Amino acid sequence: MATFKIKRYNPEKQAEPYYEEFQYDIPAGSTVLDCMNEIKWQQDGSLTFRMSCRSAICGSCAVKVNGHATLACQKQAENMVKNDTIVLEPLGNMKPLKDLAVDFTPFWDKINKVTPYLQPRSAPPEKERRQSPAEFKMIDDTSTCIMCGSCYSDCNVLEVDDNFLGPAALAKAQRFVGDSRDSKTLERVKQLSEYGGIWDCTHCAECVERCPKPAEPFYRIKEIMAVALEKGVHDNVGARHAISFVNSVKHSGSLNENKLPVESMGFFNIKGLLELVPVGLRMLLKRKVPPILHKSIENVQDVRRIFRKLNQ
Amino acid sequence: MKFALFTGCVAKGATRELMVSTKRAAEGLGIEFIEMKSAACCGAGVISEQSPLLADALNARTVAIAEAQGLDLVTICSTCQGNLKKSECNIDSDPEYKEQINHILSEGGHQYLGGKSKIKHFANILATDEGMALLKEKIKRPLKGLKVAAFYGCYVLRPSGLSDFDDPDDPHGMEDIFAALGATPVYYPSRVKCCGFPIIMMNKTASQDMSGNALLDAIESGADCVVTGCPLCHLSLDSYQPEIEKLKKKGYSIPILHLSQLVALALGYTPKELDMDKHIVSTLKIEERLARG
Numbered sequence: 001m002a003t004f005k006i007k008r009y010n011p012e013k014q015a016e017p018y019y020e021e022f023q024y025d026i027p028a029g030s031t032v033l034d035c036m037n038e039i040k041w042q043q044d045g046s047l048t049f050r051m052s053c054r055s056a057i058c059g060s061c062a063v064k065v066n067g068h069a070t071l072a073c074q075k076q077a078e079n080m081v082k083n084d085t086i087v088l089e090p091l092g093n094m095k096p097l098k099d100l101a102v103d104f105t106p107f108w109d110k111i112n113k114v115t116p117y118l119q120p121r122s123a124p125p126e127k128e129r130r131q132s133p134a135e136f137k138m139i140d141d142t143s144t145c146i147m148c149g150s151c152y153s154d155c156n157v158l159e160v161d162d163n164f165l166g167p168a169a170l171a172k173a174q175r176f177v178g179d180s181r182d183s184k185t186l187e188r189v190k191q192l193s194e195y196g197g198i199w200d201c202t203h204c205a206e207c208v209e210r211c212p213k214p215a216e217p218f219y220r221i222k223e224i225m226a227v228a229l230e231k232g233v234h235d236n237v238g239a240r241h242a243i244s245f246v247n248s249v250k251h252s253g254s255l256n257e258n259k260l261p262v263e264s265m266g267f268f269n270i271k272g273l274l275e276l277v278p279v280g281l282r283m284l285l286k287r288k289v290p291p292i293l294h295k296s297i298e299n300v301q302d303v304r305r306i307f308r309k310l311n312q
Numbered sequence: 313m314k315f316a317l318f319t320g321c322v323a324k325g326a327t328r329e330l331m332v333s334t335k336r337a338a339e340g341l342g343i344e345f346i347e348m349k350s351a352a353c354c355g356a357g358v359i360s361e362q363s364p365l366l367a368d369a370l371n372a373r374t375v376a377i378a379e380a381q382g383l384d385l386v387t388i389c390s391t392c393q394g395n396l397k398k399s400e401c402n403i404d405s406d407p408e409y410k411e412q413i414n415h416i417l418s419e420g421g422h423q424y425l426g427g428k429s430k431i432k433h434f435a436n437i438l439a440t441d442e443g444m445a446l447l448k449e450k451i452k453r454p455l456k457g458l459k460v461a462a463f464y465g466c467y468v469l470r471p472s473g474l475s476d477f478d479d480p481d482d483p484h485g486m487e488d489i490f491a492a493l494g495a496t497p498v499y500y501p502s503r504v505k506c507c508g509f510p511i512i513m514m515n516k517t518a519s520q521d522m523s524g525n526a527l528l529d530a531i532e533s534g535a536d537c538v539v540t541g542c543p544l545c546h547l548s549l550d551s552y553q554p555e556i557e558k559l560k561k562k563g564y565s566i567p568i569l570h571l572s573q574l575v576a577l578a579l580g581y582t583p584k585e586l587d588m589d590k591h592i593v594s595t596l597k598i599e600e601r602l603a604r605g
Contacts, residue, residue, distance in 0.1 A: 066481070066482075067481070068481050082482075156505055156506040156508075156522060157511070157515075157518055157522075159522070159525070160517075160518045161515065161517070161518040161521070195515070199514045200511055200518065201510075201511070202506050202508055202510045202511045202518075202519070202522070203357050203466070203506075203510040204466045204470065204506035205394075205466055205467070205470035205471055206466075206470060206506070208470060208471045209471055209480070209481075222357075222360060222361055225361040225362075226361060226362060226363070226364075229361065229362050236514075237513050238514050241358065241513060241514070242358050242361045243362075245356070245358040246358070246359055246362050246363075246366075248353075249353045249355070249359060249370070253352040253353065254321045254352065254353045255322070255325070255353050257321070257325040261513060264513050265513060278554075278555055279551055279555070282551065282554065282592050283326065283551055283592070286589075286591070286592060287590065288326060288327075288328075288329075288551070288590050288592070290324075290325030291325070297349065297350055297352060298349045299350040299420075302350075302373070302420035302421075302422075303352045303373075305419060305420060306366070306369050306370060306416060306417075307366070309416055309419075310363065310365060310366050312362070312363055312366050
């Protein structure tokens with residue numbers, strides 16, 4: 001017998017959410033969603049959650065299981081039991097509506113912000129617009145996204161900044177940035193390089209961990225970054241940071257931590273440079289600053305050769 | 313035990329106390345670390361923003377150097393660990409790509425074999441039966457009474473397919489080490505979160521809200537100090553701590569240690585020998601706590 005500790009919420013009856021425990025003997029082979037259904041059907045018909053396909057195709061049943069977002073239909077329940085208990089909560093970073101159902105409005109608003117449709121170069125041809133297998137490969141992974149909201153739920157940046165577009169919308173953006181048939185690549189990467197876009201991703205890979213498909217938004221975000229850098233969209237801290245970093249390693253084989261913050265902020269970005277002063281002074285007073293004369297690694301010539309060979 | 317030591321850039325720059333304490337910890341444990349002086353930066357996930365091939369080639373070169381030495385490779389930075397593992401995974405999963413990488417490396421006299429040298433974080437070599445036995449054998453000053461909160465650093469946990477921890481959502485390797493050192497581990501939800509360092513220059517408010525939330529969680533869970541295996545987390549949690557609004561509002565502060573410093577303290581080294589006086593947030597609280605026992 002396992003305990004299902006479920007976060008309940010019904011604003012029409014009680015303002016604050018609370019946890020309710022249900023006892024259920026998990027049959028062999030049951031998914032977490034199977035158990036949720038059985039609890040609803042046998043113990044409490046008011047338990048509310050979204051579901052449909054039960055086959056990890058529709059993306060409806062994403063909830064937090066033991067604190068982390070996942071598709072309830074994709075997890076074997078007996079594997080999720082910890083201390084005889086499975087904890088079920090609504091997805092994070094979205095407002096709960098009732099029990100395990102949340103309001104996806106901000107999620108869809110952000111998808112809409114990235115212009116999630118093809119803007120082709122020419123009028124529709126008589127037949128289809130063709131792509132080579134290599135061109136399709138560029139958007140294959142991100143096309144698998146089922147909009148379940150798991151990445152959005154557990155995104156570490158969204159927990160503190162609503163302005164961030166978030167992993168799902170940025171993955172969707174890569175679907176079109178990487179599409180050989182789209183005509184607005186430059187416009188797209190310019191928009192995506194603004195505050196709240198690609199450079200606000202904190203690289204925590206939480207979205208990769210939560211994604212039930214090969215979409216893995218963090219890697220898609222990095223693909224957009226590469227296009228933005230290649231297209232010359234450099235007038236922002238994130239792009240300058242990447243360029244300074246790469247140049248430092250190209251020159252010495254290692255990171256020059258004294259140059260990186262200044263070059264990232266930009267020499268004419270007075271506000272940004274002033275932001276560096278307090279931490280710089282604190283570290284200076286503790287003699288914690290990196291060596292003024294930045295030393296190259298041994299055999300740095302070989303590292304430079306690799307850069308040259310790759311035209312970097 | 314003998315390893316090729318990949319120091320990473322930050323241990324030789326802004327967190328030199330990490331390098332100092334790593335050497336002390338290794339000395340105290342009788343582990344031999346051969347520093348990889350010709351290894352390039354791991355790219356920190358930034359070089360791959362421009363060119364994944366370049367990042368993978370540089371990391372393959374690093375692994376090839378360890379392979380030629382016949383040694384497993386140890387890292388002292390979660391970010392280095394994650395990026396070396398990611399490159400290893402990219403290369404090992406695609407024979408044609410591996411061939412391309414080796415073609416790039418060959419003119420420099422390197423060959424990436426793959427799988428010959430394991431890539432391990434310092435925490436992962438200690439959190440084994442052999443490592444635990446070694447800690448228990450060498451410990452001279454049990455850290456009795458010290459309540460220690462782990463802060464893992466994203467890349468040793470995620471993606472879980474590249475992690476050496478059994479359950480990256482609920483790891484216990486660092487806490488097992490603390491217990492072996494005689495300290496009391498503090499479990500708190502934020503120990504597996506991001507410190508926000510990668511966006512400290514792009515979105516400082518969000519970055520410091522992330523580090524602030526994690527530190528508040530650790531403090532309110534009763535920790536005397538936070539211990540991390542990542543120098544970038546250390547910069548975020550220690551060097552920037554005095555300006556984290558969420559902590560300032562409550563008047564809180566908490567010392568942040570590198571894992572190697574905590575280990576070396578238990579091995580009998582003094583805080584001064586571990587450059588703990590170089591930290592931005594004073595570590596005196598830890599010494600007082602240990603004195604009380």
